[in-house]
Amino acid sequence: MGRYLLSLKRFWGTALAGQLEYQVNMLIDLLAMVGSLAGSIFVLSVFFGQGRELGGWSWEAALVVQGIYTFLDGVSSTWLRPNLGAIVTHVREGTLDFVLLKPIDSQFWVSLRIMAPAGLPEMGLGLVLIVWAASRAGASFSLGTVLVAVLMLCVGGVILYALWFVIAATSIWFVKTWNATEVLRAVLASGRFPVSAYPPALRLVFTLVLPVAFLTTVPAEVILGRAAMPMLALGLFLAVIFFVGSRAFWLFALRYYTSASS
């Protein structure tokens, strides 16, 4: 385990150093993030407005969902997008060879090799937004609630990761899967709003097929003290299934890896 922790430290240390080589690029990333957050809060305020409700959610409560979405978007900017995007490059250029020849779990390497610090402030802002909106919505922060909320945020993160990872792993056959990940991002953007704001048919899809509900709505319900036990259990179950599935899929896909010829 020590070897993995030390490797992670070196992974992120070098990734950070690599990005600091290009200061201007880093600054632009930060500005883009602030702009994107301001834009989404503005859109939310236009649609919801003070005093209006959507799908039984008040403005403040819906802002908790937005906060969680922002946090997860930060997670994907920091880890998912750079790492899982790099899988496609690895396959196309054949540098996956070097990863597969290292005596370390290849899924660990391709999932966590890079850390893009530009997403970290977004995660911070997401957390601030969650706490601020939740207290405005009258949530109580008992230790139990916070722990369950953190657990459900992890569940959301794992489901998002597993979906994204499986799509990225298909590049072993199809080489380019940028389009598929863009479609996934568009669907996940629907997680900005509470699931109950959507028509019943979509709600079902977002809960069971593409579990967007577990990414943002369910953790928000936990924070606001309105989560139902079966939903939490289902979320946990789905996270385990998705993660195990992503691992099995990766090992299966590697059997078909032919390595770009030199």
Add this chain to the structure above:
Amino acid sequence: MRVSGCPIWADVVIEVEQLSKTYQVADKSPGFVGTLNHFFRRKTHDVQAVRHVSFSIQPGEMVGFLGANGAGKTTTLKMLCGLIHPSAGRVHVTGYVPQRRQAAFLKQITLVMGQKQQLIWDLPPLDSLSVNAAVYGIGEKEARYRIHELAEMLEITEELTRPVRKLSLGQRMKAELLAALLHRPSVLFLDEPTLGLDVNAQARVRSFLAEYNRQTGATVLLTSHYMADITALCSRVLLIHQGELIHDGGLDALATSLSPFRQVRLELNRSASPEDFVGYGELEALDDRAVRLLVSRSELTEVVARLLANFDVLDLEVNDPPIDELIGSLFRKGRVV
């Protein structure tokens, strides 16, 4: 210096039996219609990249792996590393089945590819080396010692703190070698390690590899397009042609197995014309009194006897055609002469 793995009692490091690999390759006609057809109805055909290849390599051997582009060298090398699953046959490297990619196996091997790099482009090689040290579980002090030792051998100490993108191709290749050898592998798979380097850099990489092999006793399997690499480093060569192993043995014996001819050089007392040599084999060159003939090995004695009887010969020399020319003609024509 000492390498990891490989128990000293093992007499075979690499063992390959009837190894085959078949790829499915997509057929696509050119143009828009071809693209549409390809998109909706993908047609594929099988290509046998490697067919029933068998050989074994002893510890400490340096073996050259020769063949034209697309002959199956890289595919074989990648099956030996465990990157590609074989379609049929058996492979064992240091007692392990490569495609299982067990950590204990991966710690004993390394793959260097002249066309691909593992170093982080924007950072100095030292940063990439620190990642490799962590991944291979090499302690900080030990890693520093090994880096120093290898850097001295490769004469690259100063360059280790410069960003990789600022290094010359030769310096980058040396740094790649350092990164690939940090964990002291006992089996080295080198795929065109001198590709694109100038003559001096090639020579330095070559002498480093020879020195590394001498000091550590590591086993080396090397592919290269530069015959000089092979002749300088390898006493044994494997020649692969259209997926089949057509020669496994000494470099000297390669000429015999590659070419059924020997070269006969004559110096005559008087000038001759091409017609005089009809029936003596293939006339390669004729320059006044100097003659070069290609004569079939089986008829050599008889032809030489006739030449001596029928011509006024001042000097006669029988040689194998130069190995570079034979290999070159194999690569060019895609067949054995």
